[in-house]
Amino acid sequence: MTIAVTGATGQLGRLVLEELLTNQEPASLVAVVRDAAKAEELRARGVQVRVADYSDPAALEAALAGVDKLLLVSGSxxxxxxxxxxxxxxAAKAAGVGFIAYTSVLAADTTELILAPEHKATEQLIRGSGLGFTFLRNGWYTENYAQTVATAxxxxxxxxxxxDGRVASATRADYAAAAxxxxxxxxxEGRTYELSxxxxxxxxxLATAITELAGKEVVYRPVSAPELVQLLTAAGLDEGTAGFLAALDTDTKAGLLATVTGELSGLIGRPTTPLLQALQSAAAS
Incomplete structure (x- = not known):
């Protein structure tokens, strides 16, 4: 069986390949990448490295030749x-791939989360392709708060x-193990996993965890979405990015990232990584 991972040198794809290398023969793994130079370490370990961009259908079809299972890591x-x-x-269908796992987002077909529409549309494309599939509806990554930690x-x-919104986050390594x-x-096959x-x-x-990490007191200061936009633009962000980040906070306040399902820990056979431990690991790296 040959397994391919797209975005294989990215933050999630790289970790999935590391997990796969613990129990699969390197030659049975295909790293689909945009920049071969970034995958030299994988090639040296025996992984097949194939170059293709998501915008290049011909290169994608060539890269997926002979692949049985594909992990499509959503684009950025x-x-x-x-x-x-x-x-x-x-390209996967043309190349004869039999199964696609796709990294989607929690409750992609029903949530109001600002990021969901593209994931919902992709799920529909995969369902309509006739290929076997599993949807990995990933919740929030704890690493998304790395800049928050640095600023705090x-x-x-x-x-x-x-x-007072809550976030049922897990680490990229947790989600990679599930994939x-x-x-x-x-x-x-045919399953949809709500992962958190x-x-x-x-x-x-979060402020308490950063306090322990930083060795000094850190407090939480809630602001309104318009206030946050003002603060972010004053710090140098453009209006579009500031508005997008404020919308994500609004979605968090609405509880869209708070769902705890237990399906992630069930798939990986262990508890997900606690917040403080995850932040400590992120800081160390």
Missing amino acids: EVGARVAQHANVVT RQTGAVVAAAG AAVLTTAGH GDHAWDFEE
């Missing part, structure tokens, strides 16, 4: 992802428009 270009993902799905260590405050399990064990951390923390807890 918000607004362009549906077309890019469609290219991958079409300097200023002594976590400033957010999230109110590897789905790719290498039976019984997952075992505990939904609030921003007071």
